[in-house]
Amino acid sequence: MSDHSIVGGPFTHGGNSIPRTMQLVMLALLPATLFGFYLFGWPAIYLFMVTVLSAMGAEALALAIAGKPQRPFLMDGSALLTGWLLAMTLPPWAPWWIGVIGALLAIIIGKHVFGGIGQNLFNPAMVARVALLISFPLEMTLFTAPSPITSAAAPGLFDSLAITFGLGADLDAVSSATPLGHVKTELGRGLMLPQALGDAHSEWNLGVGSISGSLGETSAVLILLGGLFLLYKRIISWHIPLAMLGTLFVLATLFHLIDPERYLGPMSHLLSGAALLGAFFIATDLVTSPVSIRGQLIFGAGCGLLVYVIRTWAGYPEGVAFAVLLMNACTPLIDHYFKPRIYGRDRKGQPLNQTSRQSAPEKP
Amino acid sequence: MLAGSLFRSEPFRLFRIRGGVHPDDRKALSADQSIVDLPMPALLHIPLQQHIGAPAASLVTRGQMVRKGQLLARSQGLISAPVHAPTSGRIVGVGSYPAHHASGLSVRTITLQPDGLDEWIDDIEPVVEPFTLAPEEIARRVAEAGIVGMGGATFPSAVKLNLGKRYALKGLVINGAECEPYLTCDDRLMQEHSSEVLTGTLLMARALGVSEILFAIENNKPAAIEAMRQAAAAFPELRVIGLPTRYPMGSEKHLVQALTGQETPARGLTADIGYVVHNAATAKAVHDALIHGQPLISRVMTVSGNAIRQPRNLRVLIGTPLDNLVEFCGGFNAEPARLVSGGPMMGQPLPGTRVPAVKGSNGLLALSAQETLAAPEMPCIRCASCVQACPCGLVPLDMAANIRAGSLDASVSIGLLDCIGCGSCSYVCPAHIPLVQYFNYAKGELAARQRNQHKQGETKRLAEARNTRLEAIKKAKREQMLKRKREMEAKKQSEQAQQKVAETIEDGA
Numbered sequence: 001m002s003d004h005s006i007v008g009g010p011f012t013h014g015g016n017s018i019p020r021t022m023q024l025v026m027l028a029l030l031p032a033t034l035f036g037f038y039l040f041g042w043p044a045i046y047l048f049m050v051t052v053l054s055a056m057g058a059e060a061l062a063l064a065i066a067g068k069p070q071r072p073f074l075m076d077g078s079a080l081l082t083g084w085l086l087a088m089t090l091p092p093w094a095p096w097w098i099g100v101i102g103a104l105l106a107i108i109i110g111k112h113v114f115g116g117i118g119q120n121l122f123n124p125a126m127v128a129r130v131a132l133l134i135s136f137p138l139e140m141t142l143f144t145a146p147s148p149i150t151s152a153a154a155p156g157l158f159d160s161l162a163i164t165f166g167l168g169a170d171l172d173a174v175s176s177a178t179p180l181g182h183v184k185t186e187l188g189r190g191l192m193l194p195q196a197l198g199d200a201h202s203e204w205n206l207g208v209g210s211i212s213g214s215l216g217e218t219s220a221v222l223i224l225l226g227g228l229f230l231l232y233k234r235i236i237s238w239h240i241p242l243a244m245l246g247t248l249f250v251l252a253t254l255f256h257l258i259d260p261e262r263y264l265g266p267m268s269h270l271l272s273g274a275a276l277l278g279a280f281f282i283a284t285d286l287v288t289s290p291v292s293i294r295g296q297l298i299f300g301a302g303c304g305l306l307v308y309v310i311r312t313w314a315g316y317p318e319g320v321a322f323a324v325l326l327m328n329a330c331t332p333l334i335d336h337y338f339k340p341r342i343y344g345r346d347r348k349g350q351p352l353n354q355t356s357r358q359s360a361p362e363k364p
Numbered sequence: 365m366l367a368g369s370l371f372r373s374e375p376f377r378l379f380r381i382r383g384g385v386h387p388d389d390r391k392a393l394s395a396d397q398s399i400v401d402l403p404m405p406a407l408l409h410i411p412l413q414q415h416i417g418a419p420a421a422s423l424v425t426r427g428q429m430v431r432k433g434q435l436l437a438r439s440q441g442l443i444s445a446p447v448h449a450p451t452s453g454r455i456v457g458v459g460s461y462p463a464h465h466a467s468g469l470s471v472r473t474i475t476l477q478p479d480g481l482d483e484w485i486d487d488i489e490p491v492v493e494p495f496t497l498a499p500e501e502i503a504r505r506v507a508e509a510g511i512v513g514m515g516g517a518t519f520p521s522a523v524k525l526n527l528g529k530r531y532a533l534k535g536l537v538i539n540g541a542e543c544e545p546y547l548t549c550d551d552r553l554m555q556e557h558s559s560e561v562l563t564g565t566l567l568m569a570r571a572l573g574v575s576e577i578l579f580a581i582e583n584n585k586p587a588a589i590e591a592m593r594q595a596a597a598a599f600p601e602l603r604v605i606g607l608p609t610r611y612p613m614g615s616e617k618h619l620v621q622a623l624t625g626q627e628t629p630a631r632g633l634t635a636d637i638g639y640v641v642h643n644a645a646t647a648k649a650v651h652d653a654l655i656h657g658q659p660l661i662s663r664v665m666t667v668s669g670n671a672i673r674q675p676r677n678l679r680v681l682i683g684t685p686l687d688n689l690v691e692f693c694g695g696f697n698a699e700p701a702r703l704v705s706g707g708p709m710m711g712q713p714l715p716g717t718r719v720p721a722v723k724g725s726n727g728l729l730a731l732s733a734q735e736t737l738a739a740p741e742m743p744c745i746r747c748a749s750c751v752q753a754c755p756c757g758l759v760p761l762d763m764a765a766n767i768r769a770g771s772l773d774a775s776v777s778i779g780l781l782d783c784i785g786c787g788s789c790s791y792v793c794p795a796h797i798p799l800v801q802y803f804n805y806a807k808g809e810l811a812a813r814q815r816n817q818h819k820q821g822e823t824k825r826l827a828e829a830r831n832t833r834l835e836a837i838k839k840a841k842r843e844q845m846l847k848r849k850r851e852m853e854a855k856k857q858s859e860q861a862q863q864k865v866a867e868t869i870e871d872g873a
Contacts, residue, residue, distance in 0.1 A: 007466045010787035011729075012387060012545065012708040012790035013737035016743060016794040072742065118743040118795075184859075231529030237752075291748035291759060340757040342779045343382065343617070351630035 021286075022077030025236050027086060028226035029281065035222050036215040040092035041149040042160030044215050048087045048094045050164070055083025063114035078117050082106050085125040085281060088216030089274060089321070090132075093144045096165050098136065102128040102351030119305045123285045123330045133321070141211040145176035176212040179272045183264060184317040206271035213273070220271040225282030236286075239293055241279040243300025244307070245270055251308040263312065275307065278320035288328045295331075295338040302311075302327045376605045379625035381618045383755040384610045385788045386660045387545050387709065390735075394548045394668045395558040399556055402680045402692055404478050408450055408683030409461045410436060411471040415512040415757040416519045422474060429650040431658055437476050439507070445520045445723075446510045448659040449479030450681035453478040453585045464705060464722045468715035469772045476683065488657035494567055499528065501689045502571035502654065509653035510723070511658045515539060515550075515643035516612065516706050520725035521650070524642065525571040534638035535576035536569045537623060540592070541607055541614035543582060544707025547727045549664040550644045553723055554581065554588035557648055558595035560655075564647030565602065567654055571639055577602040579644075611709060612786040616641035618755055623707050626672040630782055645726070660723060667693045671730035672698035687727055700730035700740070708735075709787045750789035750799060752757055756782050760789035764802040772806050772813075780806055830860035 032231075037045050059079035063070050086102050110124030113119070120215025133140045135246075147153045154161055177185065205211050211218055230236045248269055255263035269275060274282070283289060283303045290299045303323045341347050413419035420437035424430060437447040454477045461473035461867035491497065497505075497646030500707040507522030509783060527533065538561075542550040554561055561733045569577050577591045579596065583606045592604045607622060609614050617628040634641055645663065650660045661682055680689065690696065704711040706727050714728075721728075750760035758779045766775040780803060789799045 007713055008785075008787075008790075008798055008804045009704075009711060010709040010714075010730055010791050010800070011702045011704050011711065011713065011736050012791065013739070013796065014385065014387070014792045016749065017739065017796070018742055021745075021747065021794050022833060072740065076742065078745075096663040108400075116743065118745045244606075269603050286745050286747040291746060291761065323744060335759075339759055339778070340382075340751065340754075341760060342630065342782050344627050344632065344782065351632065352614045352627055353629065 019074045019216075020079070020255025021235055024079050024229065024233050025081055025281070026077065026084060028229045028235075029088065030215065030226075032219050032222040032226055033084070035086065036088070036092060037221045038149050039146045039210065039218060040144065040215060041147060041154040042157055043155060043163040043305040044092035046160060047090060047092060047096065047099050048084075049093055051087040051090065051099035051103050052080060052083035053170055054100045055086070056078050056094040058107035059103050059112075062108055062116070066112065068115065068116065072325035073117065076117065079107055079111075081110065082124045086128050088277060089125065089129045089214045091143050092265060093139060093142070093163050094139050100138055102132050105131050112275060117142055118287055121331070122283060122325055123288045126282060126324050126328075129321045130325060133316075141181070143176060143178050143181070143210050143214075146210050146218075165232070178213045179206065179217050180316065180317040185261065189252070201276065206268065209338060217274045217277045220276050223276040223280060226293070227276065230280060230284075236280070236284040237293075237296065239288060239296035240284045240303075242277045243297045244283055244304040245275065247301045249304075249307055251305065269308070269311070273311075273318045274320035278303070278307070278324060282320065283324050283327070285355050288324075288331060290334045290338065292335070292338050292340050294333040294340075294348045298334055298338060299327050299331065302330065374624075376603060376623075376825070377559040377740055378605070378607065379622055381610070381613070381622050381755060382757055383753050383788060384612060384618075385753050385791050386609070386695045387611055387791060389545045389609070390668070391546060391548050391551070391584065393546065393670075394666050394677055395551060395612055396433070396675045397548070397552070399549075399552050399664055402681070402684060402688060402843050404451065404480065404482070405681070405684045405688045406477070407477040407685070408453075408478065408681060409685060410447055410450070410474045410476060410683035411461070411463060411720065411722060412437050412474065413449060413463075413847050414447065414518060414682070414724065416517070416724040417441065417445070419472060420447045422458050422472070424458065424474060426455055428618055429453070429479075430455060430476065431483050433485045433661065434661075436476075439520075442519055443523055445512050446508065446659075447474070447682075448510055448661050449476060450661040450683055451476070451478045451600070452483040461611050462715075464712075464714070464719045464725060464849045466713050466715065468719075473720070475488045481525060486583070488551055488696075490657040491654050494563075494654045495570065497570075497654070499571045499573055500526075500565055502650075505653055506571070506650055509649070510658070511649045511653060512660070512723050513643055514645035514649060514663060514723065516710070516726055517722045520721075521642065521646055524640055525568060527633075528571070528573040531635040532638060533572055533574050533635065533640060535574050535578060535638050535640075536565070536572055537616075537620060537634075537640050537641045538565050538579040538581060538644055539614055539616060539619055539645040540581040540585075540588065541619060542585065543609070543611045543614040543712070544709055544727070544817045545611075546668045546729055547666045547707050548668075548669055549726050551585045553648055553664050554585070554644055555591045558588075558591040560651040562592070562595045562599075562602075562645055563655065564651035564819040565642075566641055567597070567650055568647060569601075574640075575601050575750040578639075579604045580607050580619055580623060581605070581644075582607045582609045582613055583868040592633065607692050611788065612755055615755065615784055615786060621816075640780075642864065650693070663721070663723060663725065665689065665721060665725055667729075668727065669700065669704075669730040670732040670735055671696050671698050671863070673697045680721045680725075682723055683720045685720055688719070689718050689728055690730070696730055698732055701733040701736050702729070704729040704731060709791065710785065741797055744795055744797060747794060749792040750795065753788040753792045755786060755788060756784060760799045760803075761805075764797060764799050767802045767806045772810055775806055783807075803827060 056079055063073055083103050088105050106128035110127035110327040111120045114120040119311045252266035252269040258267045290296050306323030306326055307319045310322055345351055418441040421440050422437045424436050431452045434449045436449050439446045456477045457475035460470035462468050463471040503522045503525040506635040511521045512518040540550055540554055583743055596602045616634055620634045620639045629636055649660050662679055665680050666677050667689050676693050705714050705725055711838050721833050744761050763775045763780055783803050785800055787800050
């Protein structure tokens with residue numbers, strides 16, 4: 001089945017493919033996702049299904065409008081992954097239409113308006129998340145306290161339908177602030193951190209993930225595991241995650257040392273919110289991050305810096321989505337200015353000094 | 365002897381090269397097959413262009429009888445190589461025949477019908493004491509033997525042996541890396557003919573006037589490394605170095621970097637940093653030319669791939685139709701998805717097996733679909749696999765995007781001409797984008813444009829020269845006219861003056 005019009009080699013291949021890449025990322029997301037299902041129960045499962053199916057539907061629609069073949073692009077796994085990542089960042093008990101609108105925003109506005117797979121400037125899932133957060137601040141910030149699916153307090157199969165699809169389910173009764181949201185509110189009230197932080201927000205809980213938060217962001221350990229798996233499989237390189245988390249760590253340490261009453265410690269920053277999910281799964285999005293090593297380090301550091309600034313001084317408790325989008329906008333610029341050094345040339349592109357030639361400048 | 369081996373036992377410091385890939389080497393298919401002589405084919409088709417540079421000029425005519433080793437076509441110009449008769453027989457044609465090339469286009473080819481006697485010409489001149497020859501004499505004999513770079517680049521070797529005159533050279537590097545998957549011809553040659561390869565190497569070092577010799581072999585050929593080490597045990601100036609197995613280790617600029625840590629300047633030669641690289645098979649050919657006086661008329665080729673029934677390493681006369689090789693290896697066991705000349709990474713696709721083996725042919729691969737793993741092209745997802753794999757520090761995805769958009773100049777400004785076409789980028793691309801295809805297209809297009817520009821410039825220059833010439837003729841004519849006019853006037857005036865004088869005389873009389 002080879003195409004004989006191709007005359008340039010190589011005539012063998014390493015075996016990597018876009019579907020394989022996407023599948024490995026999904027595999028890496030699986031543990032954290034399953035833990036989210038366990039922690040937040042059936043409503044989370046429904047919301048996940050709705051979001052992913054909507055993403056696939058939106059992809060099929062956009063492909064049909066663009067006149068592109070359905071099969072190769074639907075099967076490449078990219079739309080599925082976008083939907084999956086978006087669902088991971090939603091409040092687990094959000095109503096169904098949040099998932100649908102989010103998926104449409106991600107796939108149509110975030111991806112296909114730019115020309116489809118590989119062409120988008122911004123991470124589609126983050127475009128959708130930010131658009132949802134700004135448009136539906138109430139639904140997007142109403143987090144539920146964890147109620148593991150096995151516990152008595154967890155809503156059943158059918159009660160959950162009411163939460164996800166029903167109208168007017170009273171969520172206030174079970175709502176609970178995220179750790180970062182809680183800190184922001186309490187600091188805003190003039191309280192100092194030692195009072196604001198209760199036992200429930202210990203770093204142990206952040207690590208394990210039995211806290212309120214978005215569907216797939218709560219368990220730092222499982223996300224880290226997935227990230228390490230991607231590193232091992234060489235789907236991502238260490239540069240963006242390390243630069244992002246390292247910058248966040250350094251800044252948080254610095255300010256925490258200056259004033260521990262006002263500034264959260266480094267571990268709280270790293271383990272809470274979407275820092276780890278962002279560092280391993282979102283900022284590393286292949287399409288929207290720089291291609292060179294130095295570019296990736298700058299991109300990652302920029303993400304870390306912005307996350308810290310937004311979390312600490314801006315109006316939102318969490319800033320990963322904003323930070324990644326802002327750095328996405330810088331990617332073309334970074335790629336332009338930070339290219340690898342070409343063999344035999346210096347960084348400016350001039351040929352290296354020639355040492356041993358004696359005379360006769362012409363080549364044989 | 366003891367001191368020599370102690371010297372060699374200390375580890376040689378190697379340097380890291382950027383990027384590269386680790387393809388499955390698939391050398392086991394043919395690595396255990398000793399080199400076998402292919403039986404004499406019924407016809408030999410010997411192209412006049414088997415090297416980089418000007419094609420050779422035929423010296424024979426149809427019907428002529430030739431002997432083995434006889435000069436069939438002489439080299440033309442500074443960069444060229446002569447062609448010799450691989451066996452004795454009758455010239456049955458000097459015409460066109462399909463080239464050993466992807467296009468399948470025909471090239472000037474001499475067709476020889478072997479007479480089965482395989483008789484050498486009388487005047488072959490073996491050298492008894494080759495190491496007393498002057499360096500220029502070695503290079504001259506190598507040129508006369510028609511030896512070209514046998515790793516596939518086919519650059520006339522003698523030109524590279526004369527570099528010592530113009531560069532301050534430090535050493536000779538023998539490239540036995542054989543980093544392409546499947547190929548085992550150099551591996552077998554180094555194992556079975558290690559002393560000949562060694563002699564050829566020492567002769568080349570003499571021609572270049574260097575005393576340091578680095579003989580580099582990838583670590584996936586331990587038997588070849590051992591054989592060469594044993595052969596070279598008495599020569600402390602020669603070090604046999606095991607290289608990490610990593611494609612494209614055999615790229616000469618990267619090979620020298622791995623051995624010395626030095627980068628060849630862009631657009632330059634490895635000689636710019638003091639090293640000249642020759643292939644191991646070239647060393648064997650140099651040995652044959654100097655010790656036996658035999659020109660380059662045969663070479664070792666690997667016939668391999670899953671679509672070949674019995675992969676082998678064959679000694680093949682130049683000009684042997686590839687059909688004969690396939691047939692000798694038991695034919696195809698399935699319709700090959702690809703026929704490739706050379707290795708799968710940088711080899712050329714072949715339109716068929718009708719074409720002849722040439723001096724640069726190191727392999728014939730019949731690959732099945734499971735080996736080519738061809739898949740439809742998808743859009744680039746900017747995964748940067750190609751950026752990491754590129755041994756030259758390029759950004760292949762941007763170069764391809766520029767070429768796709770028709771901005772060839774933009775692709776040049778980001779390094780297109782620094783690309784060595786190794787194919788590492790295409791090999792790792794998850795979207796199966798034929799990046800090398802884009803680059804080759806752009807390089808070809810740019811070369812065509814340059815030729816066109818040159819042609820236009822020349823036409824303009826000629827037209828301008830013609831104009832100035834015509835102008836000059838016109839001017840000369842005009843001046844001549846003026847001159848004549850002036851002369852006429854002067855004549856008239858003098859006549860008038862004479863008349864006046866005459867009149868005055870008359871008046872006075």
